[in-house]
Amino acid sequence: MVYTDTARTVIGIIGNVISFGLFTSPIPTFVAIVKRKSVEDFKPDPYLATVLNCAMWVLYGMPFVHPDSILVVTINGIGFFIEISYISIFFIYSPWVKRRKILVVLLIETIFFSIILLITLFVFHNTTSRSYFIGVICIIFNIAMYTSPLTVMRMVIKTKSVKYMPFTLSLANFCNGVVWAIYALLKFDPNVLIPNSLGALSGLIQLILYATYYRMTNWDDDNRSSTRQEVQMSDV
Numbered sequence: 001m002v003y004t005d006t007a008r009t010v011i012g013i014i015g016n017v018i019s020f021g022l023f024t025s026p027i028p029t030f031v032a033i034v035k036r037k038s039v040e041d042f043k044p045d046p047y048l049a050t051v052l053n054c055a056m057w058v059l060y061g062m063p064f065v066h067p068d069s070i071l072v073v074t075i076n077g078i079g080f081f082i083e084i085s086y087i088s089i090f091f092i093y094s095p096w097v098k099r100r101k102i103l104v105v106l107l108i109e110t111i112f113f114s115i116i117l118l119i120t121l122f123v124f125h126n127t128t129s130r131s132y133f134i135g136v137i138c139i140i141f142n143i144a145m146y147t148s149p150l151t152v153m154r155m156v157i158k159t160k161s162v163k164y165m166p167f168t169l170s171l172a173n174f175c176n177g178v179v180w181a182i183y184a185l186l187k188f189d190p191n192v193l194i195p196n197s198l199g200a201l202s203g204l205i206q207l208i209l210y211a212t213y214y215r216m217t218n219w220d221d222d223n224r225s226s227t228r229q230e231v232q233m234s235d236v
Helices: 002-024 027-036 045-061 070-092 096-122 127-146 148-159 167-186 190-216 223-228
Strands: none
Touching: 002 070, 002 167, 027 070, 045 070, 045 096, 045 127, 070 096, 096 127, 127 190, 148 190, 167 190
């Protein structure tokens, strides 16, 4: 039992490090936005979705919902504030139309989170039922977020080019999913296991596509594309 707890803690710390790398991967994009003083064609959607996802996982890891999940709380708490900083930069350099969209979405997310929190506290009265309720919502959110790489993978197959699917990001997504899946298996937690197993599978498929189409890719004509990548966020 002691060995399992120690191994779970070590794996969780490794997962925190990898997840932190994923959360910080859009930094070059936002550096470019600040330099140009414009968001240009970038969309805030991935960051707005991730901030709510992080908030839900922080709630899931609270002792009154799912005890002994401090490492889930730490990385998603950090991720929450990182995503808020991205959204703030996006808001500053956006035209009013995009600013209004950001404010509306944040308001909706705040209301949604508040309702979920109230239901958790006043409808469910033990950690088992609370874990199940919040866990199912987190799984649904993560599955929805994992659909975003499907567009990129479809484009890779169609164009026979991996230019718009960075290898390091695909590898990080795969490793992140594997590490958190192992973490969930050590003290069985299906709510963490299911979405991260799907994330590992998604990352593996991306790596297979990368290996398949790497030699067919024309790398010469668009080095600027690297700053136009919308980041695929993993979860927990």
